[in-house]
Amino acid sequence: MLAAVLAQAGAAPPKIAITETAAFDAASVPAFTGDYADVYAHLQKQRAADLAQLQRWVRQPSISAQDKGIDAMAELLRGDLQKLGFRDTALVPTSGHPGVYGYYDAGAEHTLVVYMMYDVQPIEPTGWKVDAFDGALVDDPKLGKVLMARGATNQKGPQRAFLNALDAVIQVRGKPPVNLIVLAEGEEELGSPHYPEVVAKYEAQLRKADGVFFPMNTQDRDGEASMFLGVKGILYLELEAKGNAKTGGPQKSEVHGSLAAKLDSPSWRLVQALATLTTPDGEIAVPGYRDAIRAPNVEEQRLFNGLVAKRAGDTQKQLDAFAAARWKNGRNDRDASAAELFDTTLNIDGLVAGYTGEGVKTILPHRAVAKVDSRLVPDQTPDEAVALIRKQLDAKGFDDIEIRKLSGYPPAQTSVEAPLTRAAIGTYRKHGFTPPVAPRIGGSAPYYVFTQTLGLPMIAGGLGHGSGAHAPNEYMVIEPLKGSKIAGLVQTEQFYVDLLYSLADALKQPKQ
Missing domain, CATH: 3.40.630.10 (Zn peptidases)
Incomplete structure (x- = not known):
C-alpha cells in the first residue's frame, strides 16, 4: 500500500519513497x-x-x-x-x-x-x-x-x-x-x-x-x-448542482440576479462542494483516496532513477515549456517527477454556469456543472475512486450533487x-x-x-x-x-x- 510510504501532514504534498539506488540505463541494450x-x-x-x-x-x-x-x-x-x-x-x-x-x-x-x-x-x-x-x-x-x-x-x-x-x-x-x-x-x-x-x-x-x-x-x-x-488510468466525471426542494434555488431556468437575496445559488453550492475534495492548496482531501495505491516496485524505481538522472538540470526548461514558475506547492524536481509517475490526481477541467459571454448579464443560474478528471495509478480503479468521491460529498452534506461517470479505465504497463x-x-x-x-x-x-x-x-x-x-x-x-x-x-x-x-x-x- 502506498499509504504506508506516503507521509502527509496537513496540506503537505505526499512523499513517495524511492529506496532503490540502482538506475536503468538504456545503453545496456545492444x-x-x-x-x-x-x-x-x-x-x-x-x-x-x-x-x-x-x-x-x-x-x-x-x-x-x-x-x-x-x-x-x-x-x-x-x-x-x-x-x-x-x-x-x-x-x-x-x-x-x-x-x-x-x-x-x-x-x-x-x-x-x-x-x-x-x-x-x-x-x-x-x-x-x-x-x-x-x-x-x-x-x-x-x-x-x-x-x-x-x-x-x-x-x-x-x-x-x-x-x-x-x-x-x-x-x-x-x-x-x-x-x-x-x-x-x-x-x-x-x-x-x-x-x-x-x-x-x-x-x-x-x-x-x-x-x-x-x-x-x-x-x-x-x-x-x-x-x-505504460500509462495512467483515468476517471472522468461531471458533477452537477441544480435547484431543488432540499437545497433551494431556481429549478426550471435562470432568474434575475437580484433574487440572490432570497434564493439559493446552485453555482455557489457546486463551488463549495468541489472545495471539499481538496485542501486550500489543491492537495487531495478525499479520505482513503490513495489507500489502494501500491508503492513503486524495484523495476519502476530503477527506471525512475535513470529518468531523473537524464533530466538533471533541465527543470527550468520544463517549467518554461508550461509557462509556469514552480512545481505544485513548491515540490523539488525529483518529488515533482515522482508525483507525475506514481501519484494520483484530482483535477477540474472546466466549470460552466450561467452567463459567460462578453459584457454584463445579471442572472442566478438554475444549474452548475463541473468536469473533473482523476489520473489513476496501480492499484486504483475508476469505480472505487467514484465511490470515495461520492462518500466525501455525502459526508460533507452535499448528497444532492449529482455525479455522472463519463469514462474510466485502469492504468497499464x-x-x-x-x-x-x-x-x-x-x-x-x-x-x-x-x-x-x-x-x-x-x-x-x-x-x-x-x-x-x-x-x-x-x-x-x-x-x-x-x-x-x-x-x-x-x-x-x-x-x-x-x-x-x-x-x-x-x-x-x-x-x-x-x-x-x-x-x-x-x-x-x-x-x-
Missing part, C-alpha cells in the same frame, strides 16, 4: 543492426507523396466530441488499409463512434497488433496561425518546416508516417516481416468508452497475437528521444525486460539515441484492453517531434533545420521500418 537500404531509398524517393498522405489525413476533420467528420475519417482509414494490402477490413459498429479493423496476412508465424486512434480534439476558437484543417506547411525559425494542423502530432501524423513506412516495406520487399492487425478507435479523446466493444469483437484473434505497438512522436524540441512503458521493449530501445540506439525510459507517463490511453484483458505486452515509440496537442497551432516537424537532432519525415519513416523488423525479431522470442 543497438539493432538490421539494414534495409533498399527500403530507405524508396522512402526518400516517395518523400513528397508521403507528405501528401499526412496532409490528406489532417485535412479530414474527425472531432469525436462533436461527431464532426468521424465516419468519413473511419472510412478513409479503412480505405487506406485496403490499398496497402489489408485484405480483411471492417468498420466496427459500437455504442458510439465506429472502430476500424484491418488484418494483413503476411504468412508469418507471428502477429503484431497496431493500436491507432483516428479522432482529434475540438478546435480552439482563437490562437491558430492557419486554418486547423488546411494541412499547411509553416516555416518555424527554431524548428524548420512543420505541418501545422489539428492531429498533426496527436496522432494522425505519426500514424500515417508508420503506414508510409509499411507501404515502402511492402512495395520493396513484397510483404512485412509479421502479420499485422490494425485496431483503431474514434473515441480516444473521449476516454475510449466503447473501445472494449471493438476489442471484444476480435478477442479470439487478438489473443493469438504476440504484442501491440502504438506509433507516436517521442522527440522533444531539442531532438532528445524518450520512451515510456509493460516491463522494461519484455522483448518488445528491448527491441524498441535497440532501434533507438541504432539511430543514435539512448532514451530515458519512464515506467509510465502522466497521461492516459486504453492500453489496459491489451495488457490486462488480453495479456499482451504493449509499447509506444517513434522518432519525430511535434507539439500543441489539445492546443492551437499543433504541429509536426517535416524538415528540421540543418544540424537539428529532430528527425524529419523520411528519417521518422526509416525508424519505423527498422522498428518493424526489430519487433518482428523480438516476437520470435518466448512470451514473458
Whole structure:
C-alpha cells in the first residue's frame, strides 16, 4: 500500500519513497543492426507523396466530441488499409463512434497488433496561425518546416508516417516481416468508452497475437528521444448542482440576479462542494483516496532513477515549456517527477454556469456543472475512486450533487525486460539515441484492453517531434533545420521500418 510510504501532514504534498539506488540505463541494450537500404531509398524517393498522405489525413476533420467528420475519417482509414494490402477490413459498429479493423496476412508465424486512434480534439476558437484543417506547411525559425494542423502530432501524423513506412516495406520487399492487425478507435479523446466493444469483437484473434505497438512522436524540441512503458488510468466525471426542494434555488431556468437575496445559488453550492475534495492548496482531501495505491516496485524505481538522472538540470526548461514558475506547492524536481509517475490526481477541467459571454448579464443560474478528471495509478480503479468521491460529498452534506461517470479505465504497463521493449530501445540506439525510459507517463490511453484483458505486452515509440496537442497551432516537424537532432519525415519513416523488423525479431522470442 502506498499509504504506508506516503507521509502527509496537513496540506503537505505526499512523499513517495524511492529506496532503490540502482538506475536503468538504456545503453545496456545492444543497438539493432538490421539494414534495409533498399527500403530507405524508396522512402526518400516517395518523400513528397508521403507528405501528401499526412496532409490528406489532417485535412479530414474527425472531432469525436462533436461527431464532426468521424465516419468519413473511419472510412478513409479503412480505405487506406485496403490499398496497402489489408485484405480483411471492417468498420466496427459500437455504442458510439465506429472502430476500424484491418488484418494483413503476411504468412508469418507471428502477429503484431497496431493500436491507432483516428479522432482529434475540438478546435480552439482563437490562437491558430492557419486554418486547423488546411494541412499547411509553416516555416518555424527554431524548428524548420512543420505541418501545422489539428492531429498533426496527436496522432494522425505519426500514424500515417508508420503506414508510409509499411507501404515502402511492402512495395520493396513484397510483404512485412509479421502479420499485422490494425485496431483503431474514434473515441480516444473521449476516454475510449466503447473501445472494449471493438476489442471484444476480435478477442479470439487478438489473443493469438504476440504484442501491440502504438506509433507516436517521442522527440522533444531539442531532438532528445524518450520512451515510456505504460500509462495512467483515468476517471472522468461531471458533477452537477441544480435547484431543488432540499437545497433551494431556481429549478426550471435562470432568474434575475437580484433574487440572490432570497434564493439559493446552485453555482455557489457546486463551488463549495468541489472545495471539499481538496485542501486550500489543491492537495487531495478525499479520505482513503490513495489507500489502494501500491508503492513503486524495484523495476519502476530503477527506471525512475535513470529518468531523473537524464533530466538533471533541465527543470527550468520544463517549467518554461508550461509557462509556469514552480512545481505544485513548491515540490523539488525529483518529488515533482515522482508525483507525475506514481501519484494520483484530482483535477477540474472546466466549470460552466450561467452567463459567460462578453459584457454584463445579471442572472442566478438554475444549474452548475463541473468536469473533473482523476489520473489513476496501480492499484486504483475508476469505480472505487467514484465511490470515495461520492462518500466525501455525502459526508460533507452535499448528497444532492449529482455525479455522472463519463469514462474510466485502469492504468497499464509493460516491463522494461519484455522483448518488445528491448527491441524498441535497440532501434533507438541504432539511430543514435539512448532514451530515458519512464515506467509510465502522466497521461492516459486504453492500453489496459491489451495488457490486462488480453495479456499482451504493449509499447509506444517513434522518432519525430511535434507539439500543441489539445492546443492551437499543433504541429509536426517535416524538415528540421540543418544540424537539428529532430528527425524529419523520411528519417521518422526509416525508424519505423527498422522498428518493424526489430519487433518482428523480438516476437520470435518466448512470451514473458
